Amino acid sequence: MSPLAIGLLIFVVTIALLATGMPIAFALGMTALGFMIVFDGWNAIHFVPETVFAGLDDFTLVSLPMFIIMGAAVASSRAGSDLYEALARWLHRVPGSLVISNIGACALFSALTGSSPATCAAIGKMGIPEMRKRGYDADLATGAIAAGGTLGILIPPSITMILYGIASETSIGRLFLAGVIPGLLLTGLFMAWALFLSWKRGTKLVDADRIYSMKEKLELLPKLLPFIVVIVGVIYALYGGIATPSEAAGVGAMLCLVMVIVIYRVWTPTALWHIMRDGLRESGMLMLIIGASILFGYMMSSLLVTQSVAEAIAEMQVNKWVVLGAINAMLLVAGMFLPPAAIILMTTPILMPVILAFGFDPIWFGVILTINMELGLITPPVGLNLFVINGITPDIKLPTILKGSLPFMGCMVLAIVILCIFPELATWLPQTLMG
Template sequence: MEPLTIGLMVAFATVVVLFTGISVGTGLLVVATGFLLIFDGARSLQALPEIFFGELNSFALLSIPMFIIMGAAIASTRAGPDLYEALERWLTRVPGGLVVSNLGACALFAAMSGSSPATCAAIGKMGIPEMRRRGYPEEVAAGSIAAGGTLGILIPPSVTMIVYGIATETSIGRLFLAGVLPGLLLTGLFMVWAIYDTWRRGAASAVLSGARYSWRERVEILPRVVPFIAIIIGVLYAMYGGIATPSETAAVGALLCIAVAIVVYRMYRAADLWVVLRDSTRESVMILFIIGAAGVFSFMLSSLFVTQSVAQWIAALEVNRWVLMAVINLFLLVAGFFLPPVAVILMSAPILLPIITSAGFDPYWFAVIVTINMEIGLITPPVGLNLYVINGIAPDISLRKILVGSLPFVLCMALAIVILCIFPGLATWLPEAVMGEAI
């Protein structure tokens, strides 16, 4: 049977298996094992355990649980509400300032925690009721928080970028730097739209009913949030200053975040620390299991010559490279509708990377494009995890209203992709300026 035909069968079988509700990692293992057994015989299954555990035999993988512990320690405290309150106190008199402060809080908390759902829950619990109390439309309140939560997988330190680096064997440090300016660009686009939409709906005057804060009240909240921000800055400085590797800086960052949580937020009870470690272990094991399963899945595709045939077929297409990129973006967008970002990256990045590099695209720029596509999937149905998180903390706001409020931010993300295509230096300049040109 032709490898491309087998590839179509694999794609169909994977979709069917994952739609049964089975976990992503288990689904990939089932599909890979089944196709190897059918087309390559039982002898090929002997190598699967070695391949699975071989995928996990990487020092770089240590950074994943460490960064997750950092996020869990931050998410288990009042850092989110405090961050929101600090920005709200400083921006309350700015037109549309409450929306801007919510988006800014989402961007900062998402960068600290690396978790979109945690960001939505932490900022939304305070931000959505306050925006509604001030007269902001429900769509603006819910949609801005849902979209703001997605920024965590782009702004460093990002677990999604770590997974991309491991899957494609690219520098994690460069990937982090590549996400900085696009992350700020996307945050800025979100804020511009939110302010315009608030004004367009006639709700801009709602800000005037906000409380006035003295300079003392503005400054007194800062000590609660500055330590966490300082840790993130310190982690990035250690990484790019040549002081330590990403895994080492992640370990130190995790320890410092736990220490700050204990000292600043009095999280010294063993039960509180147990929750942080339990949740971190659960999420880390899930991601690592998907990484191992994706390695087996990639081995199956390679053994049946599916990967090579797909690459040759695409390379043989006589199309403009931007048409090719448009097709790849469409694929990533559709995949992101149904699968979590980690799964999409692990399944597609090893196949797509040789194609985009042969077409003359920068792999670090492409990582940013992939990540923004994954962000869109977080606020679009049928999965749209952030939509359901917002609905959970504000059940009286219908999913339809949350979706309507989120769709303009999807257009902002699409605009960001277009801007990055026109100005790729937004993603490539900072890594080259700090670390030199990639070899």
């Protein structure tokens, strides 16, 4: 059997196992182990422990649980509600102000937590009822939060970027920097659409004449500024050469815990236990997936599948943008069924040789891939953010939420096109600050 035929069989078996609802780590691990035994014999089992533990023996991985705890601490407090309320007061007189405030709150909160579902839940619980109460249509209110929540995997610090950096062996610091301008671009596109649609529909706000005093506008800032300062400090420590990603993540997690305790009085043993429990649960899940994906990648390489796919694509007499379009289509389809972590760890070892063969920048491609993962979060049938929003507002039907999300999907596709035309939007900042 040729390596390409083996690769097709591996793809079918992996998708079949995932379709049963089996945990991602077990599906990847069982597929890898099964094919290694079938094609290399039982002696292949001897390489399993060494391969998995050698892959996990990476100090960079320490940053994952630290950033997760950092996000869990912030998500456990009222920071999301305060952030939304502060922006709503400052932007009150702007057309579509409440939707724009929610999208801005999603962007800032996602930078604090790095989690799309957490951003949707934290901002949506307060933002969606307020938008509906003040006259905004249900589809726009829910679609804006579903799309805004996806910014959590693009704006640094991003767990998705860390996973891509590990899988592609690229600099996590450069990836974080590369996500800044595209993240702002995507946020701006979301806000522009919200403003346009609110103006087109002539949304009548029930309290449009209300005026907030300067005291009301400023009173929430003392609670929020310390968290923003921590994010800026973590980013500065990374790019100023002061600390490694793991060290910066550790300091950031500790500071966020302290501030949550001091500012929001989240100090009871039960509350702190929930933060640690959630952080440990998600960290353990990601580590299992990473370990299984390392074994999966080793199996693909040992059976020459990765090399054969890269060689076959590189030999195709087609324009490199056609290849990139096909890769984007494949990632979009995969994102409809699988979570971002699984897609990145499964596909990056195969796609990276192709990307390099066609002369694409792997840092730039990391941003393109991440935006594709954002699309998957609001694309049925397994669009996680759609179901999070539906859980927050059970009286709004899923088709209505999907209808509101569709224009924001168009904004994401437009962002990918813009980044293809102007790749410097992703590469300029890392090159300027890090050389």
